[in-house]
Structures are given as structure tokens and as C-alpha cells.
Amino acid sequence: MAQQFKTFRSVSDAYRFIADLGAPDRLIQHVKLVGEAADILILHFLQLDLEFDLDWIRLGVAFHDVGKILHPSELVEKGNRHEATGEQLLLSNNIDPKIARCCRSHAQWQQMECDFEELVVALADNLWKGKRNTELEERVIARVAQILNQDYWAVFAGLDDKFEQIAATGDRRLARSI
Numbered sequence: 001m002a003q004q005f006k007t008f009r010s011v012s013d014a015y016r017f018i019a020d021l022g023a024p025d026r027l028i029q030h031v032k033l034v035g036e037a038a039d040i041l042i043l044h045f046l047q048l049d050l051e052f053d054l055d056w057i058r059l060g061v062a063f064h065d066v067g068k069i070l071h072p073s074e075l076v077e078k079g080n081r082h083e084a085t086g087e088q089l090l091l092s093n094n095i096d097p098k099i100a101r102c103c104r105s106h107a108q109w110q111q112m113e114c115d116f117e118e119l120v121v122a123l124a125d126n127l128w129k130g131k132r133n134t135e136l137e138e139r140v141i142a143r144v145a146q147i148l149n150q151d152y153w154a155v156f157a158g159l160d161d162k163f164e165q166i167a168a169t170g171d172r173r174l175a176r177s178i
Contacts, residue, residue: 021093027068034124035062060120070089132163
């Protein structure tokens, strides 16, 4: 019999789940703000008729920093201990390993083979605060071009504009972070 993983009817259910695990308000606010950036990306990808798992992206965003529950200093200071810890915390709570992996892949996308959804979580986690990451953006653009079977430069301008739009409003999201 295949293992049944915990499922969520909505992102709000995912937020309640991490709150039940002990996520402080600051962490929940952070993942909601990253989620705003992700939702803009998702909407744009849908307009491109791109095939992808939008629910996975939304859950990945909700869970990507869950390890900070156990490493709260990383809510305000740089650190990476939350990455593997978060993955283990999710796995121990019966979350699908593919989703739990986003705890590592959102920060380690350069060292890991990542699928499209993982790259989008990493990208949203950069763009929400106004940070642009050329290498990550180029990987996402290349993956979109591959999925759509289009030339890289045919999709570059539209995506680059969308990334800039999201980053340009990062200061507003930062002002709403706790």
C-alpha cells in the first residue's frame, strides 16, 4: 500500500499547520509575503499556458522556511541550519518528500537538480523583498522556454519585465514584514 501523505485543501490550511508546529507570527507573515510574489509569478505562467503544479508552488512557499521554527535566530540573522531541519520536520509530520525538499532547494538550488516548481519557490523567495538574482532568473527563463518549446529570447523580455515588476514592489512587502 502506498503511503498517504498529509494533504491541504488550501494555503490557509498550510499556514494553520505550520502555526500548529510552533511557527511564530513573523515566519507566517514572511511566507505570506513570499506567497504574494509567487502568486504573481503563477498568474503570469498561467497566462503563458505553461503546464506546472501551482498547488505545489504554493505549498512549497508556505513550507520553505519551516525549519526556522527550530532555529528562530535565522528569522533575523543569516543562516542555513533551518534548511535540512525544515525538511526533516516536514517528513516527520507526514508531508510528501517532494514538497519537504523545498526547505533545502529554495536556498540550495545552485547545488541541487531542481524541478521548475522548486526554482519558482526560490525565485519568489528572492523577488518578494526586491532582490534580483540573475542566475536564478535565467534558469527559470530557460525552463519556461523549454516547457513552452520556445526560444530563450522569445520568453526573456516578458519574464524579465515581470520579475522587475515584482522586485520593484519589494519595499512595500518589506514594510509589511514583522
